[in-house]
Amino acid sequence: MDIITRSKILDCSDLVCPLPVAQTKKMLNSMDCGEILEVKGDFSEAGENIKRFVESQGHEVLEFKSEGEDYLIKIKKK
Numbered sequence: 001m002d003i004i005t006r007s008k009i010l011d012c013s014d015l016v017c018p019l020p021v022a023q024t025k026k027m028l029n030s031m032d033c034g035e036i037l038e039v040k041g042d043f044s045e046a047g048e049n050i051k052r053f054v055e056s057q058g059h060e061v062l063e064f065k066s067e068g069e070d071y072l073i074k075i076k077k078k
Contacts, residue, residue, distance in 0.1 A: 006032075012041035012050075020046035021053050028059065028077055036062065037075045047071030 010027050012020035024039055031037060039050055044066055051064055054075050063074040 007036035007038060010037060010039045012039060012043075012046060015041060015046065016043050017046050017049055021049050024050050024053065024075075028054075028057075028075070031077045033077055035077050037077065039071075039073045039075065041071055042069050044069045044071055047073060 008027060008031065010023060012023055015023070020039070020041055020043070024037070027037055027039075039047075041047060047064070047066055048071075050071075050073055051061055054061055054073070059078050060076040061073060062076050063072070065072045
């Protein structure tokens with residue numbers, strides 16, 4: 001039997017710091033361990049801040065893509 005990992009998506013487009021980090025923290029707090037959160041947005045500095053925050057909290061960054069101002073981060077909650 002395959003284990004299905006649930007995932008959630010958080011769109012932080014049009015948000016500037018510190019809102020994307022705060023929204024990511026709020027979403028992660030509502031999730032179960034092992035769930036995947038995909039965060040996307042259009043302010044590259046926020047993407048870097050989210051990545052640093054997530055790593056400092058012990059969660060796993062599965063993927064981090066940044067192109068111009070757009071970013072996508074996949075996070076596994078620990």
